[in-house]
Amino acid sequence: MAVDKQHLLQFLLRQGDNTLVLGHRVSEWCGHSPILEEDIALANTALDLIGQTQMWLGYAAEVQGEGKSSDDLAFLRDAWDFRNVLLAELPNGDFGRTLLRQFLFDAFQSVLMGRLMKSSDETVAAIAAKASKEVTYHVERSADTVVGLGDGTEESHRRMQEALEYLWPYVGELFESDETDAAMAAAGIAPDPASLREEYDALIGKVLAEATLDIPAATYAHKGGRTGYMHTEHLGHLLTSMQWLQRAYPGCEW
Amino acid sequence: MSNPSVEQIWDWLEAIPDPEIPVISLTDLGIIRNVEWQGDTVVVAVTPTYSGCPATSMINMDIETKLRDEGLEKIELKQQLSPAWTTEWMTDKARKALEEYGIAPPQAAGGPKRCPRCGGDHLEKLSQFGSTPCKAQWRCQDCLEPFEYFKCI
Numbered sequence: 497m498a499v500d501k502q503h504l505l506q507f508l509l510r511q512g513d514n515t516l517v518l519g520h521r522v523s524e525w526c527g528h529s530p531i532l533e534e535d536i537a538l539a540n541t542a543l544d545l546i547g548q549t550q551m552w553l554g555y556a557a558e559v560q561g562e563g564k565s566s567d568d569l570a571f572l573r574d575a576w577d578f579r580n581v582l583l584a585e586l587p588n589g590d591f592g593r594t595l596l597r598q599f600l601f602d603a604f605q606s607v608l609m610g611r612l613m614k615s616s617d618e619t620v621a622a623i624a625a626k627a628s629k630e631v632t633y634h635v636e637r638s639a640d641t642v643v644g645l646g647d648g649t650e651e652s653h654r655r656m657q658e659a660l661e662y663l664w665p666y667v668g669e670l671f672e673s674d675e676t677d678a679a680m681a682a683a684g685i686a687p688d689p690a691s692l693r694e695e696y697d698a699l700i701g702k703v704l705a706e707a708t709l710d711i712p713a714a715t716y717a718h719k720g721g722r723t724g725y726m727h728t729e730h731l732g733h734l735l736t737s738m739q740w741l742q743r744a745y746p747g748c749e750w
Numbered sequence: 751m752s753n754p755s756v757e758q759i760w761d762w763l764e765a766i767p768d769p770e771i772p773v774i775s776l777t778d779l780g781i782i783r784n785v786e787w788q789g790d791t792v793v794v795a796v797t798p799t800y801s802g803c804p805a806t807s808m809i810n811m812d813i814e815t816k817l818r819d820e821g822l823e824k825i826e827l828k829q830q831l832s833p834a835w836t837t838e839w840m841t842d843k844a845r846k847a848l849e850e851y852g853i854a855p856p857q858a859a860g861g862p863k864r865c866p867r868c869g870g871d872h873l874e875k876l877s878q879f880g881s882t883p884c885k886a887q888w889r890c891q892d893c894l895e896p897f898e899y900f901k902c903i
């Protein structure tokens with residue numbers, strides 16, 4: 497079934513912007529982590545995310561058909577054109593909050609990539625198969641760290657619980673659906689995000705219980721990132737840093 | 751001048767070391783997926799180890815340089831994503847070379863079999879990641895030396 501190009505483009509931008517914005521956030525830890533091993537681990541995670549971005553945005557640029565590159569999409573768009581979920585753009589906070597956000601995101605990606613590997617779109621399936629190996633590795637590490645810190649000292653437990661309360665209202669947006677998602681599902685390209693919730697809740701429920709953390713009861717969800725309706729103020733700040741070179745020296749190439 | 755054979759080109763590619771682990775070659779690593787002539791252009795399909803591996807562009811440059819040095823003029827490098835690279839494609843020769851170099855080769859069990867320095871098997875994981883995307887850090891509790899393990903994916 498032929499799919500509307502604009503919907504496919506939206507879907508690809510959502511994938512690529514999630515990994516791009518979170519990849520940049522995680523890279524902010526480079527040189528600042530509590531210990532060397534964690535510094536290297538975070539930098540490697542960021543690198544994988546940026547690598548996945550090149551695949552997603554590369555394909556997005558191809559579908560768009562305006563002769564742009566993945567770099568053009570990453571560096572020459574402004575905040576209102578980004579389609580990442582709000583969770584990805586939130587400031588890092590402390591190490592515990594960064595790893596908890598990573599876990600909440602990795603868990604989602606691990607469920608989603610598993611489905612996208614069976615996409616009717618060959619390129620989407622190939623990207624997902626590649627990303628899936630990296631995501632599996634990421635979720636293993638972020639889950640371990642969440643358990644270690646949650647079920648750790650009194651202070652680490654307290655900080656992780658606070659982090660969960662701060663991040664939890666941003667989880668709901670991952671499962672939002674709109675007409676783009678309906679078009680993707682109808683074409684067999686991607687599942688309706690809402691259909692992933694049960695599997696996701698089971699996965700994170702198990703890990704958070706082991707981490708002795710309580711999932712907040714409130715169900716309110718902040719949204720507006722993946723539709724581009726309204727990002728948090730944090731995205732603009734992130735972009736001024738990430739896009740600085742292209743803003744100062746337009747068209748500059750390595 | 752007639753085109754060199756595909757076998758000849760594979761031999762040339764076998765001589766290119768991995769830029770970050772120079773004891774193994776690009777063909778040993780299993781990332782060169784296909785070599786073929788399309789008219790007067792040689793097309794080499796390369797698959798990335800990790801999607802963000804910074805060595806990828808270096809690898810492409812090394813391939814192009816090598817083939818130009820051997821006299822080829824029309825070279826096309828194609829990125830092939832599917833099927834995704836797996837450490838199963840690494841040759842036995844490469845596994846042996848890695849271990850001699852001090853990097854424990856990938857194991858299906860998910861961790862190193864023995865310390866590449868002393869052969870000890872009392873091992874502990876220090877970090878799931880290492881100095882490159884493809885490695886993790888481990889330590890041998892027999893000789894107390896840290897070492898790198900090539901992740902199995």
